[in-house]
Structure formats: structure tokens, C-alpha cells
Amino acid sequence: MISGRCAACKYLRRRCPSHCIFSPYFPPNDPQRFACVHRIYGASNVGKMLLKLPPHLRAQTADTLYMEAKCRIQDPVYGCVGIISHLHQQIRIAESQLAKTQAEIAVFNSIAREAQVQEIEADSNFFKNLLPEEITAAGLRSYGYGSPSTQTFKFN
Amino acid sequence: MGGNSPCASCKLLRRRCAKDCVFAPYFPPDDPHKFAIVHKVFGASNVSKMLQELPVQQRADAVSSLVYEANARVRDPVYGCVGAISYLQNQVSQLQMQLAVAQAEILCIQMQQGPVMPTQQIDEDNHDKSYFLHDNGLIPKFINFDSSSSTVIPDSFKRESIFRHDMVS
Numbered sequence: 357m358i359s360g361r362c363a364a365c366k367y368l369r370r371r372c373p374s375h376c377i378f379s380p381y382f383p384p385n386d387p388q389r390f391a392c393v394h395r396i397y398g399a400s401n402v403g404k405m406l407l408k409l410p411p412h413l414r415a416q417t418a419d420t421l422y423m424e425a426k427c428r429i430q431d432p433v434y435g436c437v438g439i440i441s442h443l444h445q446q447i448r449i450a451e452s453q454l455a456k457t458q459a460e461i462a463v464f465n466s467i468a469r470e471a472q473v474q475e476i477e478a479d480s481n482f483f484k485n486l487l488p489e490e491i492t493a494a495g496l497r498s499y500g501y502g503s504p505s506t507q508t509f510k511f512n
Numbered sequence: 513m514g515g516n517s518p519c520a521s522c523k524l525l526r527r528r529c530a531k532d533c534v535f536a537p538y539f540p541p542d543d544p545h546k547f548a549i550v551h552k553v554f555g556a557s558n559v560s561k562m563l564q565e566l567p568v569q570q571r572a573d574a575v576s577s578l579v580y581e582a583n584a585r586v587r588d589p590v591y592g593c594v595g596a597i598s599y600l601q602n603q604v605s606q607l608q609m610q611l612a613v614a615q616a617e618i619l620c621i622q623m624q625q626g627p628v629m630p631t632q633q634i635d636e637d638n639h640d641k642s643y644f645l646h647d648n649g650l651i652p653k654f655i656n657f658d659s660s661s662s663t664v665i666p667d668s669f670k671r672e673s674i675f676r677h678d679m680v681s
Contacts, residue, residue, distance in 0.1 A: 396562075398555040405589060413590050420594040424581060432562060433570045436593040437577040443600035450607035457614040464621045 363390040368399060377403050381418035389422050396425040520547040525556060534563050538575040546579055553582040 362379035365372035367390050372379060378399075382390040393402055402421060406414045428435035518529035519536035524547055529536060535556075539547040550559055559578060563571050585592035 396554065396558060398558050401553065401555050405585075409589060417590045420591050423594050424585075424592055428562075428581075432566060433574045434577045435581060436597065437580050439597055440593065440600065443597065443604060446604050447600065447607060450604065450611060454607060454611045454614060457611060457618060461614060461617055461621065464618070464625065468621075468625060 360384055363387045364394070364399060367391060367394060377406050381406070381415055392425040392429060393418075393421050396428050397421060517541045520544045521551070521556060524548060524551060534560050538563075538572060549582045549586060550575075550578050553585050554578060 361372035361384060362376055363382040363384050363386060364378035365376060366384060367387065378390065382393075390399075397405075402418075405421070406417060409417055424436050427439060431438045434441070518527075518541065519533055520539040520541050520543060521535035522529035522533060523541060523544065535547065539550075547556075554562075559575075562578070563574060566574055581593050584596065588595050591598070
């Protein structure tokens with residue numbers, strides 16, 4: 357429970373009623389908060405905006421009004437819009453960088469696939485160029501037999 | 513400043529439109545809603561003070577941004593422009609994560625495939641560039657974006673399109 361006047365009523369130099377619309381959101385220990393909001397929107401407009409909303413939304417509304425007012429004071433020409441513009445620019449740069457990086461990955465992957473294909477083709481050409489007896493020897497060796505000249509055949 | 517016709521603000525405020533009316537260049541009589549919405553959110557007196565504090569060449573942009581903010585606040589009385597900023601910040605974070613994953617993947621590929629691969633240098637300028645948000649105090653820490661709120665995010669927030677298109681609904 358806030359005792360004494362809220363920041364708004366202190367600033368406006370008036371009595372702070374028990375049902376003051378500002379007091380829950382503009383405590384006396386933060387006079388600058390109300391000063392910012394009043395400078396940009398005016399106390400009357402802020403009060404109207406808060407009154408139009410259900411009580412559970414007023415705190416967030418007061419916070420966002422304060423944020424926008426601060427932005428406007430810091431940048432009197434563009435206010436929050438300057439930040440939005442800056443964010444859009446950041447998004448454009450990031451998207452461009454992401455697209456470039458993903459394209460690089462695609463290039464790497466396609467070079468790797470090509471290298472694999474070339475390796476397979478090289479192996480295939482190696483076998484094609486072998487003489488028939490070399491193929492046979494290679495085949496026999498793969499089944500655990502020695503060279504054909506060392507084969508001994510038994511005839512019944 | 514259209515001849516003898518009062519500007520939109522003087523029409524709404526029902527007063528004589530002086531020759532040096534601060535509003536006249538920016539609130540023509542054929543667009544009454546533009547001033548109405550700015551007056552509703554900021555108040556004519558506050559807008560007048562803000563404009564008078566700025567050099568003349570910056571006032572048009574200031575009016576455009578005020579109209580934009582007023583529209584955002586009317587569409588979303590709770591979050592206003594802050595809702596849009598929060599949404600965009602989330603987008604930046606997601607892109608940052610995707611980019612980090614992609615760059616890690618490139619490094620893995622480069623390590624696996626060795627020096628045979630064409631040298632693919634990650635753009636050193638952009639790699640170190642802090643194009644993602646850093647807390648420099650310029651961009652406030654925003655409250656969580658509540659998706660259940662009635663925030664309407666305009667399709668484009670580009671400054672050029674903001675100031676070209678009529679944002680008045």
C-alpha cells in the first residue's frame with residue numbers, strides 16, 4: 357500500500373486520492389517515470405488510456421508508455437520507429453548472411469559428393485584396365501586361392 | 513498550407529489557422545484522420561511543443577513517426593510499438609541462432625575436408641560485426657511479448673514504407 361502522494365500527483369501538485377489512476381503505476385520513488393510520460397503524452401491522455409483498460413492490463417500499459425516516451429525523448433525525431441527501423445535492418449543483414457552461409461554449405465556438400473563420385477569412377481576404371489588373367493587372379497585371391505600357376509589339379 | 517483552407521489540426525481544434533501554424537505543413541485538410549489520431553494519443557499541445565523543439569527539416573519525419581506510433585497505440589492500447597519491437601527482437605534472436613548453427617556446420621565441413629577444399633573464408637567483417645543486438649542501452653529491455661494480446665504487426669516496418677504509405681486505418 358503506497359502511502360503519501362504518487363509521483364503523478366506530486367508532479368501535478370495535487371492531492372492524491374485513494375483511487376488515483378496513476379498511483380499503482382507511478383510510485384513516488386521514481387519521479388522521472390511519470391515526468392517522461394507526462395512530457396510526451398500528457399497526464400490527461402495517460403489517465404484516459406489507463407481508464408479505458410481493464411485493471412490487469414494497466415501495469416503493462418504504463419510500462420510500455422514509459423518505454424515509448426523514453427525512446428521519444430532520446431530520439432525526438434524517430435522515437436520507437438527508429439528502433440523498429442534499426443531492427444529491420446538487422447534482420448535484413450542477418451537473413452542475407454544466413455543465405456550466404458547456407459549457400460556455402462551447399463557448395464561444400466556438392467564438392468564432397470563430386471569427390472566421392474570421382475573416387476568411385478577411379479576404382480571402376482582401375483578394374484576395367486586390368487588384363488583378363490589379372491582379373492582372374494584378383495578374383496581368385498578374393499576367394500582365398502593363390503595364383504593360377506600354383507594351382508594343382510588332381511585327376512582321378 | 514492550402515490557401516485559405518485551415519489545416520486539419522485547426523479544423524479539429526476549431527481555431528483560426530495562422531499563416532505560421534506549426535501543424536499546417538504536416539496535417540493537410542484532406543487528411544483529417546492523421547491529426548485526429550495523433551491528437552488522441554499525444555495531444556495537440558504536446559505535438560506542437562515537440563515540433564517546435566525540432567529544426568524545420570526534421571519535422572516531417574517527426575510527424576510521420578508520431579503518426580506511426582499513434583496508430584500502433586490505437587491498434588494495441590497495451591503494447592503499442594513495444595509489441596512490434598519485441599516481436600522483431602525475437603526474430604533477430606532466431607536468425608542469430610540459425611546463423612550460428614550454419615557457421616558451425618561450415619567449420620565442421622572445413623575441418624573434415626581439409627585444405628583440399630577451396631578456401632571459404634567467412635566474411636571477417638560480418639563475422640565480427642555486431643549486427644545483432646547488443647545491450648548498448650539504446651534498445652530497452654522489453655517485457656515479454658504476449659501473443660494473446662491484440663497486437664497488430666504491420667506488414668512492413670521499413671522507414672521508407674512507413675513514411676510513404678498512409679498508415680491511417
